[in-house]
Amino acid sequence: MKKIFTSSLVVTSLLLIPTLSFAEQSVVTIGYQKASLFTIIKSQHTLEKRFASQGVTVRWVEFPAGPQLLEGLNIGSVDIGATGDAPPIFAQAAKADLVYLAHSVANPKNEAIVVPANSPIHSVAELKGKRVALNKGSDVNYLLVAALQHAGLSYQDIQPVYLPPADARAAFQKGAVDAWAIWDPYYAEVSQVTHARTITTAEGLVPHYSFFLSRRKFAEGSPKLALEVVNTLKESGQWANSHKEETAQLLSTATGLSIDYWHTTLARLDYTTERMTPEVFAQQQTLADAFSKIHLIPGQVQVNRATWSQDASH
Incomplete structure (x- = not known):
């Protein structure tokens, strides 16, 4: 009887593994800034709707800028965040264990x-x-x-x-x-x-990407949740690009800033979101090398060490 009971436990545990790996975290905390695509996703409750059936709650934390956001990510109070191109380099130089999930096109x-x-x-x-x-x-x-x-x-x-x-x-x-x-x-x-x-x-000087980053522990421990977020970013980016007026209204309401500022912002902003590529990592490496050369960061940073395992074979 003891052997049968033990075998039953093993089978039951194996059956539970897919569910537990998908919803390993019951709360996903996202850091965002005012012009981020995440502001649109938050306002439309898109992630909440996608995660509802999984029993996953989304928590939102606003930051004034990328460096402060990545400090939150580094200490574990944020799981995923959106920043510009320089903050991840400073974070990597400070030994933050992060991964790049996706990026915007150059803006x-x-x-x-x-x-x-x-x-x-x-x-x-x-x-x-x-x-x-x-x-x-x-x-x-x-x-x-x-x-x-x-x-x-x-x-x-x-x-x-x-x-x-x-x-x-x-x-x-x-x-x-x-x-x-x-x-x-x-x-x-x-x-x-x-x-x-x-x-x-920045035209003709630097590409100016937005990056969507994650704590490595979250990205590797809950890859399906992270992929859901990336897919949501792609879909919401397409929606925002084709619905400029609705997006301006939404962002104005969400931030309290005049819709005129958002009309101006959106006229020169493309929210298209893509998975990471070696070419984009190479451009980030150029940034890191420039900062290292003038001692804005200590030592050298190897940017592609922050490659997500889901992208490692791409």
Whole structure:
């Protein structure tokens, strides 16, 4: 009887494995920013609907920028998050155990370096010795490095003032800084409210991707849940691209920002989402090498170590 009982337990356990592996986590915590595709998904309750039958709850946490979001991911308070291209490099340099799940297509028009309307500065070269506000470790950190290099300057030629977007906006409007490296929708807002002048966007300098990242423990432990999220991102991205007006209304309601800012943002933003490729990893490696060279990060980062096992054979 003892052998029969033991065998029954083994069979029962094996039958339960697929269910447990799919819903290993009963709560999925997602970190997002205001212009992220996740804002649209959150507003439409898309993931909640998809996960309802699995008994999985979705928890949302808003962050002002990518570096702060990835801090949450690194300590385990966030399972999946969306950031620009630079934050994952800083996170990897800090030994965060993350993986890249997917990326947006390049959106170089959605970030820029701006100056006040009456500023005597009209080019990146004229930023020498000037105070430039930016969120340290954010995607515009890479834009600033690349723009300065293209203008024949180094990062040491300017005075970086590291501030999160809300504080940077206040400093910019008070004249406490000479320029601001920023992304949408803040870029659209400051351009319309203060008539800030754009001295460069990321066009021709850096690709400016958005990346969807996960804690490795979550991505590898609950791959079906992670794949559901990626598929939702792809489908919602297609919807947003073909429903610009509805998307603008939705984002305006979700963020409290004027719909005019979102019209401007969406006119230069493509939400198309794709799985990772060696080519995109190579571009991230270029970013990492640039930051390492000027000592923005300690040592070297091998970006493709953050490859998801689901993509390893691709």
